[in-house]
Amino acid sequence: MAATPQQIADRLGQRYSAGFVTDIESDVVPPGLDEDVVRLISAKKGEPDWLTQWRLQAFRHWLTLPMPEWAKLDIAPIDFQAVSYYAAPNQKNRPKSLDEVDPKLLETFDKLGVPLHERARLAGVAVDAVFDSVSVGTTFRKELAEVGVIFCSFSEAVREHPELVRKYLGTVVPHTDNFFAALNSAVFSDGSFVFIPRGVRCPMELSTYFRINARDTGQFERTLIVAEDDSQVSYLEGCTAPMRDENQLHAAVVELVALDRAQIKYSTVQNWYPGDENGVGGIYNFVTKRGACRGVRSKISWTQVETGSAITWKYPSCVLLGEESVGEFYSVALTHHRQQADTGTKMIHLGRNTRSKIVAKGISAGRGQQTYRGLVKVQPTAAGARNHTQCDSLLIGKQCGAHTFPYIEVRHPDAVVEHEATTSKISEDQLFYCRARGIGEEDAVSMIVDGFCREVFRELPMEFAVEAKRLLEVSLEGAVG
Amino acid sequence: MTTPLQQALDVADLPVDEPARRRALADARVAPWPERRLEAWRYTSLHALGQRAPRPAAPPAAEPAPPRSVVFRDGHRTGAGLDGLAAGVRLTTGVAAPATAQGDVFDHLSAAFAVDGATLRVDAGTDAGDWLALLHRSGVGADRSWHLRHRIVLGSGARARVLLDCEGARGPALATVDTAIELAAGAELDLACVNAPAEALSLLLRNRVRLAAGARLRLQALDGGAAPSRHELTIDLAGAGASAQLGGAFVLAGRRHADLQLRLRHLAPGCTSTTAWRALADERARAVFDGHILVAAGADGTDARLECKSLLGSAQAEVDAKPVLEIHADDVRCAHGATVGQLDPAALFYLRSRGIPADAARAILVRAFAAEALAGFAGDWPLPARLAALAGLEEAV
């Protein structure tokens, strides 16, 4: 039975449940970017001079760079002068605790399923909630402080722990790294800072929830996680934005540092607004994420589930410097309607006996275009390096595309590097088999997709795996039939 | 940026002073020189070549040619043994028109300077019989440049077997060999390409093949590397049910460099392709495998498989592999695999336990490794024997 246009519209309206707008007064810097804007952002955040200078240096470098064009993405020209680089909800005084936060903000995060109140907050997960350019609040701070873990907004870290920020900021992703990293370094507003001291195993999951709300603004957060010797942490991030007809820019930088035997697990469930079925609106998600395994036997593991954004451009990477260090990348990316994604990873093997593993699952439906782009590089110093890459694409429909661009560069004869890529579709046979056992078509599709993604979902903390699965189901609605 | 090589180009060196060649020369002078920031040249530097000034050599003297072959030296036909070709098979020489040029500096050089080449035409339904060889040789002496343009046209249902053989030049040279191949419906071509190792040769082999419905290409390539040796292989499976079977091996040592740029496009429904490549790189050699398979919208029923396996023999050698899949249809079976690794220690041990010394055992396994890519081809091929000779020479691998 064919649905009426109205029914279809209703359904699509429901599709993105995080698409509401919070009506709150904001302090928004007018659109445009020059040195004065960079200084203004720095001043609003009360930053020390060294950081202001660091931003200006990045800004001057950014001016010299062209927008990158090598990705397999069709990006309409972006007017970087039409974007507002700072938006913060008006709050008279900086709230000292969550009790002083504007109830509208707390309500927003409630609606998104990330309650911040003492009584409702998620058990076992500490949350830093970032609304447009500022952090609204962080839960479980006291409990974390007791074991020496620092988990706070980036701005606060600059005030409270300047020596740590200064020691590590820009050491993994320098401002010269790429166009968007340079832009972020100049205008970054807030984000999270995590420091796990020597020997501490972080007692709970740490999580940041990013929310874009204001119109015509970009979000430029910066996250820095440092894990000292023999420490461990699992960090999660989630993101949503209202449904708007204009594209909005999100250009984040994430830096991870793992020292001797430290382990960092970084999980992302990215659900920025993807735009409508005709490709109107949606977030441009241009993100630089990189981890440095500096210590011996350190380990950094990236897991990402990317269902949102109109355009995704991100390559969470590992620089494997420490002997026997390990890098992992697990990814599920889904593009439906007119979404485009160019995502993957870089594993740079520098230390002896370093290992890396890549599992990338791409699902393409509608007119979605999806590219895996990955680099595995084994330098002459990396005797005994090992990599295994598995790259699978699932195509749903005749108008989508799935592409694989692996780069393998090996300069040590002891290295073992393996890359496998396959492409498949949901076959009529699979669907019929499920239906002959009594399972309806939509359920059969999500079951098959879930099976396809299993290896990656297994890497996510339980609550996130459930959320990821649900997102995939919602995003794929109407993809078959 | 243009290079000294381009700046040294001289109208006086043109073989014939005619407007088209003058225009091509002018274009070659100002064309952008391929740099490594270009994706297609990411792993192959032509910087050293750009600093040289090779010039066209004088036409060499005639020389004897083996049966069923044409000999070209320094870009000129110097001999042919073409008696007794079957009716419906014509092999003529003279420069062939470019089919679809990329319009880069090397195409302009070829348009300006090429004076010779072979054109093979096989009429519909005709079998051209045993291997026909195009033998490419380079003179010794001053740095020279030569360019050849060939064409192979098979009528519907025709069959031919062609060997493109580049003898390893001992002196410095810049050579381009450009071959345009058209296979009509149901035609079958066996194409063997051999580039013997050459220290000072810069060789650019451009093979462009277009296959109509049901046509079939089998291609084997063996490359000893040069400075560099680059094989740009463009294959369009343009008609329904066309197929391509490709196998190749790089056997590299010294500072030699080999680069395969495969652009294989599935443009019609029901086409199949298999690609198997092996790369051996020893000493300071570098192997580059850039294999790009595109499945166009509507090319349903595509079956495309590609694998590239590499062995590195030293800490100064390098392998770069980029097996790309670009898919715009959903009813496809595509699989890619690339590995870099070592010889199987269990196999090595097994051979040694049977009394074979370690070095010999390694050589046997290395040869077997490369030979895998050439296995599974129907008919007699000249390449496995050439591989054995080449791998035998490269004892250190």
Added chain:
Amino acid sequence: MLTIDDLHVSVAGKAILKGLDLVVQPGEVHAIMGPNGAGKSTLAAVLAGREGYEVTAGSVRFHDADLLALAPEERAAAGVFLAFQYPVEIPGVNNTYFLRAAYNAQRKARGEPELDSVQFLRRVREKLKILSLPEDLLHRGVNSGFSGGEKKRNEIFQMAVLEPALAVLDETDSGLDIDALRQVAEGVNSLRSAQRGFVLITHYQRLLDYVVPDFVHVLADGRIVESGGPGLAGELEAHGYAWVADRKVGGAA
């Protein structure tokens, strides 16, 4: 329970079934034999509702419903089970999970309460024991990487768990060695009951040595050309399918 009346089916414009009649009552086991190309697998596919099969005439009633009007999952919920000739691989989807999803979807469609995973696991373990199948079958992906014999046994296992009213087995015996054949047959026998009907589609008689049918039908050129008791299978084995064709021609003359 199943009444097939003058069924005509075409595939891609080519007539395959040309007036097939068959009635199956609860508790009965019907074997359908016939040479290759007679339309045996077409019959199975049409009963399960596979796409690409055009019913040009005739009807199929199951209990009181028009079976042909139902979607495949509705047929399953109504109690029709097809054991596939070529069971499909679904990588990454756990066998138990798949079966529970199917089982609960069917129960939900029938307005029955669903089973939670603990209840369901108890149930599948019992079935495993009855069929003497290894427990690791539960933890593997649906048919993924199974041998031919394992796939067929997995079909019988699914049948045991889903407890259909009518089971259609499409050449479940093909490609099995004698031990696997015996296991499959034991599975079928253990599920025979007064309430359940079976249609066994097979090319060879050997399955019928282990599962003794109540009726044997010979399908040739899209019709049932001969029906009889279990003895008919033996005669076919002795004389070959040509014998049926000859008798038919003789009878018509």
